[in-house]
Amino acid sequence: MDIAEIRSSGLLELYVIDQLTPAEKAEVEGYLTSYSELMTDIYEIGRSLELVAMSIAKPAPPGLKDKILNEIKNSAPQGSSSSDKVIQSGFGALHAIAALLGLGVLLFGYMFWQKNTALNTLQGEYTMFRDSCDQNTTELTSQLEILRQLTFPDNRIIPFQATPGFASTDLYLHYNAVTKRNFIQVRNLPSLAANQSFQLWSLKPDQAPAPLTVFEIPSNGLIEVAFEAGTDTYAITIEPKGGRETPTLENLIGTVSVAGI
Amino acid sequence: MSLLYDQHADSLFGLVSRILGDDQIAEDVLQRTMLKIWNGIDGFDPTKASLFTWMSVIARNTALDQMRLKTFQDRQKTIQVDEVVYKATVSTSEGSSIDAATLLSRLDTNYRIVLEYAYLKGYTQQEISDTLEMPLGTVKTRLRAAIGMLREELKGEKNYFLGGPGLRNLLLLLKWI
Numbered sequence A: 001m002d003i004a005e006i007r008s009s010g011l012l013e014l015y016v017i018d019q020l021t022p023a024e025k026a027e028v029e030g031y032l033t034s035y036s037e038l039m040t041d042i043y044e045i046g047r048s049l050e051l052v053a054m055s056i057a058k059p060a061p062p063g064l065k066d067k068i069l070n071e072i073k074n075s076a077p078q079g080s081s082s083s084d085k086v087i088q089s090g091f092g093a094l095h096a097i098a099a100l101l102g103l104g105v106l107l108f109g110y111m112f113w114q115k116n117t118a119l120n121t122l123q124g125e126y127t128m129f130r131d132s133c134d135q136n137t138t139e140l141t142s143q144l145e146i147l148r149q150l151t152f153p154d155n156r157i158i159p160f161q162a163t164p165g166f167a168s169t170d171l172y173l174h175y176n177a178v179t180k181r182n183f184i185q186v187r188n189l190p191s192l193a194a195n196q197s198f199q200l201w202s203l204k205p206d207q208a209p210a211p212l213t214v215f216e217i218p219s220n221g222l223i224e225v226a227f228e229a230g231t232d233t234y235a236i237t238i239e240p241k242g243g244r245e246t247p248t249l250e251n252l253i254g255t256v257s258v259a260g261i
Numbered sequence B: 001m002s003l004l005y006d007q008h009a010d011s012l013f014g015l016v017s018r019i020l021g022d023d024q025i026a027e028d029v030l031q032r033t034m035l036k037i038w039n040g041i042d043g044f045d046p047t048k049a050s051l052f053t054w055m056s057v058i059a060r061n062t063a064l065d066q067m068r069l070k071t072f073q074d075r076q077k078t079i080q081v082d083e084v085v086y087k088a089t090v091s092t093s094e095g096s097s098i099d100a101a102t103l104l105s106r107l108d109t110n111y112r113i114v115l116e117y118a119y120l121k122g123y124t125q126q127e128i129s130d131t132l133e134m135p136l137g138t139v140k141t142r143l144r145a146a147i148g149m150l151r152e153e154l155k156g157e158k159n160y161f162l163g164g165p166g167l168r169n170l171l172l173l174l175k176w177i
Helices: A003-009 A011-017 A022-034 A038-055 A064-075 A081-101 A105-150 B002-020 B023-039 B051-067 B070-077 B100-105 B109-119 B125-132 B136-153 B164-176
Strands: A156-159 A170-176 A181-188 A196-203 A210-215 A222-225 A233-240 A252-257
Touching (some): A003 A011, A003 A038, A011 A022, A011 A038, A011 B136, A022 A038, A038 B002, A038 B100, A105 A222, A156 A252, A170 A252, B002 B023, B002 B051, B023 B051, B109 B136
Antiparallel strands (some): A170 A181, A196 A233, A233 A252
């Protein structure tokens, strides 16, 4: 089916309502992979149904939230289980060693060496996991800060207008004139050659475009970019890696106006 | 979870309450729904559906599973489509208001009924056809048209959406915290 036939088939609506057979569902998901623009349809259909749901919303029963949060806390895995296993393992090892004493000091020494090696291995793994957790904490704290920025009441989400040569570009600017911070949310960007980067530009009336952030496709779909006071329009071009002082206009992929916001 | 609950619990409660017609059971279903959402958040794929769509599918399926219990079947039959009372306005996540009642009231009753049977009662198109004694083709056309009309009304309201891999990462972050 081509994209028009998919849209008119009614499959997308039933996909969102979850009334397709597994085979039909897989078929639709295949279409979503082939035609990324269908995601807009999926979101619009979902939004329409969300509106229906919101229109019949009722205040959830008081106390339910606490009940759910408590249940989540109580069902969280206990942190002591691994250490318990170590203790149990050590305790079992003591029994084994006691039995082995009867067989000779040499064998005991061998067992001790083996356990000691295992302990060192565990300590090494513990250190590795702790470092990994520390690193994750740092990264997640940074993402939490981004989340806070994105949920400020003054935050505005404005779609970039793709230029005809780069029609598949699909970006949103999260613009906050109060905190003076900008984030770009990437849904789709043109492919870059190895020696190219994207570059953000600030356009002001009667002024040359001012070069701003140079960036690659962010792995998590979100990147903070420069905020330039007084900007009328932000634009993005593809430039040589490292960026340029003047934009390559034939590589203009999209613009977004923030005038009057 | 606290953020997800504050944002969506009322809509999901309205949805399951509407399906079940019993607030007390709906409370239990909402609790199970929220736990399923929390425990299954790794399975949320923003490239396939919006967050609310994903959550509402879980809520609807949990409610429909409950409704399929024999004790619920008779009760459900007593609920009529025209009992639905739409709120005058609803708030979006950005704090702006949409006049939902007006938007929905613009739908022809024939279209709205099909939408409600499909979305709020979990009927398949064939079941709607049988229940309303309407040709299957008409059901399909009206369902698609009803959603299409709402989509048209919502055109331009594009800033509601935060999707992409970033959203999933943020949800996993919130779960981790």
